[in-house]
Amino acid sequence: MSDAKFDGADMTEIVMSKVYVVGASFKGVDFSTAGLDRVNFGKANLQGAVIRNIVLSGSTFDEARLEDAVFEDTIIGYIDLQKICRNTTIGAEGRAELECQ
Numbered sequence: 001m002s003d004a005k006f007d008g009a010d011m012t013e014i015v016m017s018k019v020y021v022v023g024a025s026f027k028g029v030d031f032s033t034a035g036l037d038r039v040n041f042g043k044a045n046l047q048g049a050v051i052r053n054i055v056l057s058g059s060t061f062d063e064a065r066l067e068d069a070v071f072e073d074t075i076i077g078y079i080d081l082q083k084i085c086r087n088t089t090i091g092a093e094g095r096a097e098l099e100c101q
Contacts, residue, residue: 001019001020001021001024002020002021002022002023002024003022003023003024004021004024004025005024005025006024006025006026006029007025007026007027007028007029008027008028008029009026009029009030010029010030011026011029011030011031011034012030012031012032012033012034013032013033013034014031014034014035015034015035015037016034016035016036016037016039017035017037017038017039018037018038018039019038019039019040020040021039021040021041021044022040022041022042022043022044023042023043023044024041024044024045025044025045026041026044026045026046026049027045027046027047027048027049028047028048028049029046029049029050030049030050030052031049031050031051031052031054032050032052032053032054033052033053033054034051034054035054035055036051036054036056036057036059037057037058037059038057038058038059039059039060040059040060041059041060041061041062041064042060042061042062042063042064043062043063043064044061044064044065045064045065046061046064046065046066046069047065047066047067047068047069048067048068048069048070049066049069049070050069050070050072051069051070051071051072051074052070052071052072052073052074053072053073053074054073054074054075055074055075056074056075056076056077056080057077057080058077058080059080060080060083061083061084061087062083063087064087064089065089066084066087066089066090066094067089067090067091068091068094069090069094070094070097071094071097071098072097074098076098081098081099081100084098084100085098085100085101
């Protein structure tokens, strides 16, 4: 699924486990209540994506575009959160939602 385009898709309640989506585009995608387990979102475009009410376990976002992404009511392990917070594309609102230091 790398380099695929899913822009604007409704992916609510989708289950993605051990998925490689490096370079894929998820602009404006709604991942509400999805299961995202060990998904590699490296270099993916998640601008404006809604990642709400999810437990993110082992998923990576290295060099992903996260401008205006919504991480509301999302549970992220401490180590994974540190990695996400290093992403410079997350805006002030996203950093506040994630409680990035």
